[in-house]
Amino acid sequence: MNTITIRDLLAEQAVLHDLPAADLDLIAGCARNQYFTPGAFLAREDTDANQFFVIREGKVALEMHSPTGSLLMETLGRGELVGWSWLFEPYRWVFDVEVVAPTRAIVIDSACLRDKCDADAEFGYRLMKRFARVIADRLQTTRVRLLDLYGGGNAR
């Protein structure tokens, strides 16, 4: 019987799959697999960003709470990386992350991974490039959404 390891799961993720095998081993040492039910929170605004996530299946929502209720900003699903607050001091979440559909995620201990990045700068650089790509993609799509594409049109 073949056992699927956390490293195997990491290698299946588009954001990480072409990293060198040794890098996946390093990440796997800080990772675990976890199932979340709808209504659970992966993160709460202004709490310590002790971990981040790669969504294997399911859906989560980035939210910001307000006195009138939570504001929904974006949903993230299969293959998406959730959380980069762990990269930068003061390592605190900026948004809530709520599970909105049954979700399986790889949970990565951020302090563990930061230590490995600090110890191996080349590994850290390769990982940062992945995160920078994700951050750039999210920024670009956010900018396009700000254009309010569907609000315009031929005004005749």
Added chain:
Amino acid sequence: MPVDVGALSQAEPVDRLGGPMVPTRYEVVSRHQETADSVTLALMPVDAPIADPTPGQFTMLYTFGVGEIPISVSGCPQREGALLHTIRGVGATSRALCALEPGAVVGVRGPFGVGWDVSAAEGSDVLIVAGGIGLAPLRPVIREVLTHRDRFGRVAILIGARTPGELLYTEQIAQWRSVPDVHVDVTVDAATRGWSGNVGLITMLLDPLPVTATAASVFLCGPEVMIRVTSRNLVDAGTDPDRIFVSLERNMHCAIRQCGHCQLGPLFVCADGPVVTWTAAGPLLAVRRW
């Protein structure tokens, strides 16, 4: 939307007296409020009807005393029993059209332009990507594909809207979701809690791609920026730009290749389009200023 065609269905098509610039009278037989600013009008001919439109073509709708605008056909009479147009009220004429009630009479010219070549997609995967009011001209395509589901490979319908409240055809989307072996996904740019769907740019629905990129025919309609980013993503994923069909929106006036208002480089969009391949449209939409 089934329509009671009644006695109005008896009229037979004839050659247009006076040529393509003379409108034919049609009566509004039903009006369905789709969203706060969009309605679907079902029209039946008062006089001899216009020729049967094909999916993707448009007509010029004339509100007497206000103006005339191009509107895509969102339902063909040969399928729906009436000529359907979904109109978003954004200007004087479109708002006047949206305000019409059953019994009102409008002028119709057309149908005009090149529509979607659905039959060319037979045997391949089909990806339909619609943004905002762009779902209207794609609705006949969806109907055609779902009616002949066995002729196509994997089928995916991806829909983007500004908010959940501005999503068109919500009842039909629910029906499409219930069709086995059809992938339907929706995303909105903004939502409040209670919306259980996706929130984000429509390109989020392309990753992972629900069809095989290299084996897909794509039908794409929406705001021009959306067409650009989506087509580029698909080409990067391996889709043949000759198999990406996009519907261009331009300022059609005469609709018969005479006035030039709709010109996009060498194309008269009213006659050479509105549906063209990404091979043709891509370089033209990359021009920063004509």
